[in-house]
Amino acid sequence: MSDNVVVGLDVGGTSTRAAALCLDGERLGTGRAGGGNPTSHGAERAAAELLAALLAALADVDPTRVRAGVIGLAGAGRLLADPQGRAAFDRAWADAGLRCPYAVHGDALVAYASGTAAPDGTVLIAGTGAIAAEVRDLRLDRTADGHGWLLGDAGSGFWLGREAVRQLLSDLDRADTPGALARRVLAELTGSPEVAARPRATAETVVQAVTRRPPVELARLAPLVVTAAREGEPTALALIREAAALLAESVTRIRPAGAPEPIVLGGGLLTGDTPLADAVRAELAHRWPDAPLRTAGDGAAAAAWLAARDLPEVTDPAALHALLVPPAA
Amino acid sequence: MSDNVVVGLDVGGTSTRAAALCLDGERLGTGRAGGGNPTSHGAERAAAELLAALLAALADVDPTRVRAGVIGLAGAGRLLADPQGRAAFDRAWADAGLRCPYAVHGDALVAYASGTAAPDGTVLIAGTGAIAAEVRDLRLDRTADGHGWLLGDAGSGFWLGREAVRQLLSDLDRADTPGALARRVLAELTGSPEVAARPRATAETVVQAVTRRPPVELARLAPLVVTAAREGEPTALALIREAAALLAESVTRIRPAGAPEPIVLGGGLLTGDTPLADAVRAELAHRWPDAPLRTAGDGAAAAAWLAARDLPEVTDPAALHALLVPPAA
Numbered sequence: 001m002s003d004n005v006v007v008g009l010d011v012g013g014t015s016t017r018a019a020a021l022c023l024d025g026e027r028l029g030t031g032r033a034g035g036g037n038p039t040s041h042g043a044e045r046a047a048a049e050l051l052a053a054l055l056a057a058l059a060d061v062d063p064t065r066v067r068a069g070v071i072g073l074a075g076a077g078r079l080l081a082d083p084q085g086r087a088a089f090d091r092a093w094a095d096a097g098l099r100c101p102y103a104v105h106g107d108a109l110v111a112y113a114s115g116t117a118a119p120d121g122t123v124l125i126a127g128t129g130a131i132a133a134e135v136r137d138l139r140l141d142r143t144a145d146g147h148g149w150l151l152g153d154a155g156s157g158f159w160l161g162r163e164a165v166r167q168l169l170s171d172l173d174r175a176d177t178p179g180a181l182a183r184r185v186l187a188e189l190t191g192s193p194e195v196a197a198r199p200r201a202t203a204e205t206v207v208q209a210v211t212r213r214p215p216v217e218l219a220r221l222a223p224l225v226v227t228a229a230r231e232g233e234p235t236a237l238a239l240i241r242e243a244a245a246l247l248a249e250s251v252t253r254i255r256p257a258g259a260p261e262p263i264v265l266g267g268g269l270l271t272g273d274t275p276l277a278d279a280v281r282a283e284l285a286h287r288w289p290d291a292p293l294r295t296a297g298d299g300a301a302a303a304a305w306l307a308a309r310d311l312p313e314v315t316d317p318a319a320l321h322a323l324l325v326p327p328a329a
Numbered sequence: 330m331s332d333n334v335v336v337g338l339d340v341g342g343t344s345t346r347a348a349a350l351c352l353d354g355e356r357l358g359t360g361r362a363g364g365g366n367p368t369s370h371g372a373e374r375a376a377a378e379l380l381a382a383l384l385a386a387l388a389d390v391d392p393t394r395v396r397a398g399v400i401g402l403a404g405a406g407r408l409l410a411d412p413q414g415r416a417a418f419d420r421a422w423a424d425a426g427l428r429c430p431y432a433v434h435g436d437a438l439v440a441y442a443s444g445t446a447a448p449d450g451t452v453l454i455a456g457t458g459a460i461a462a463e464v465r466d467l468r469l470d471r472t473a474d475g476h477g478w479l480l481g482d483a484g485s486g487f488w489l490g491r492e493a494v495r496q497l498l499s500d501l502d503r504a505d506t507p508g509a510l511a512r513r514v515l516a517e518l519t520g521s522p523e524v525a526a527r528p529r530a531t532a533e534t535v536v537q538a539v540t541r542r543p544p545v546e547l548a549r550l551a552p553l554v555v556t557a558a559r560e561g562e563p564t565a566l567a568l569i570r571e572a573a574a575l576l577a578e579s580v581t582r583i584r585p586a587g588a589p590e591p592i593v594l595g596g597g598l599l600t601g602d603t604p605l606a607d608a609v610r611a612e613l614a615h616r617w618p619d620a621p622l623r624t625a626g627d628g629a630a631a632a633a634w635l636a637a638r639d640l641p642e643v644t645d646p647a648a649l650h651a652l653l654v655p656p657a658a
Binding site for chain 1: 471494498503539
């Protein structure tokens with residue numbers, strides 16, 4: 001058996017995925033564990049999820065055969081700056097039996113690499129939050145937004161959810177009958193789509209239902225906007241258009257007009273066949289007509305490819321990308 | 330000595346003010362104490378501030394001479410619905426030696442009454458938060474916005490502060506030299522107007538400086554926007570225009586087009602001679618050319634007037650208003 005094995009990890013807020021791949025493209029194992037973002041979960045917990053995913057991916061692999069590894073995660077820079085966090089990840093790596101070194105990259109770079117092998121380009125991610133990043137020689141260069149729900153994340157799932165509630169509150173203030181989207185938001189938040197005789201009482205119930213939870217949970221309402229937009233609901237369509245424009249605006253902050261490099265779309269709101277993905281593609285195609293638009297795919301495989309491309313025997317990274325990283329569905 | 334004395338209290342988030350007035354207009358005493366909003370400070374603490382302000386106002390008045398009182402405070406409805414909160418206010422009232430009944434009204438009604446004696450009209454308040462309210466027969470009727478910083482307060486001090494930081498972050502994302510307003514915001518948040526060699530590092534410092542504090546403290550940055558707008562700074566002027574449009578939009582939610590009743594402007598951002606007050610006046614005058622625009626004045630005196638107008642000997646409440654409530658400076 002060859003010892004040309006690489007491992008990749010894509011550590012996200014809700015799940016951690018691992019892949020062990022042979023350089024000839026054979027998938028030797030995959031693993032999945034809980035969310036492991038060290039910023040939100042703490043480095044120890046993140047390292048434990050990392051280890052669980054690694055052990056699953058390596059169940060049928062001799063870990064001493066692994067030549068290189070890459071971990072992609074949000075807040076990579078903060079982890080690397082924190083000796084304790086770094087030590088927790090080192091221990092998990094050793095506990096999985098791995099003897100090779102590993103590199104840590106931002107999740108945005110891994111998302112980018114899951115959509116293209118091009119060394120230069122742009123990645124735009126919209127899930128709970130939103131960020132755009134310029135990639136130069138497969139390193140994250142400048143980024144735009146990603147500033148969090150209070151100050152940024154324009155056009156994200158949080159933004160869509162918050163704006164949907166704001167539209168509902170506007171309807172209630174005006175004593176207008178809430179529209180179809182507003183009724184769904186109302187039912188989701190209060191358990192009923194009915195408005196009280198005093199609409200202000202309903203508005204207060206809505207505000208209390210939202211403020212009882214962490215603000216970021218407003219992103220839970222984003223799927224209601226997506227579903228309503230699919231059905232042509234006017235308020236939802238307007239919010240989707242505005243979100244797409246905001247996301248494209250974030251890209252303009254870091255990407256020159258007319259640049260021909262690829263743009264990769266990532267995050268839950270842009271990787272599916274969603275109205276927001278369609279609207280963002282239209283915005284981007286309008287501003288960068290020469291840029292290929294790609295969709296992020298298997299992050300763990302992309303991380304493994306990022307690890308592999310530094311091995312001395314890899315002379316054609318793009319060909320290896322075609323072997324290792326399945327195209328997005 | 331007559332026993333035609335009334336007392337009024339204006340309980341705000343940062344201060345509590347009390348006034349004891351004779352029906353002939355004589356000011357018998359005033360008092361001031363700390364912030365007493367029962368929603369943010371708790372009813373016991375609010376009642377203690379209330380008592381301190383009352384005792385100061387009644388220092389030279391026999392409290393048994395007082396015929397009626399009104400307390401204006403934010404979250405009045407919540408206080409009245411809470412037996413413990415109501416009991417704390419009852420105790421403070423009795424501890425001040427007062428034997429007469431008192432009524433509790435929302436701070437928006439008191440702000441309205443400090444600007445006009447007209448029984449019907451609209452009040453628009455912008456301070457840390459923002460709310461518009463319709464007044465019918467000197468009762469708060471429908472309200473618009475006032476939904477708090479997470480979901481509302483469009484055009485408020487919080488909104489101005491947040492948008493000023495967002496503009497700064499946009500400059501940093503673009504690696505543009507921050508404008509004059511952005512530099513002031515940067516200096517206020519980080520202690521220095523200098524941008525690091527990697528502007529992203531400065532952006533992260535800014536986000537951390539904001540997220541270390543309660544979100545509502547973004548309103549502390551609003552005076553920077555107001556000052557920069559006074560000096561003609563373009564970003565600040567644009568934010569002021571947008572805030573004024575948002576505040577006027579809140580009014581349209583509850584006020585019919587062309588209505589001739591007065592509109593009272595209240596709250597720290599609209600009562601001074603500020604660029605935002607000017608911009609809001611222009612927006613409102615455009616939409617309601619027949620409506621007198623007034624400015625909120627002495628809330629404690631207005632509360633005392635609200636108490637007095639229900640006394641049987643008061644036959645001309647408007648004339649009494651002219652006696653009791655000094656016009657805004």
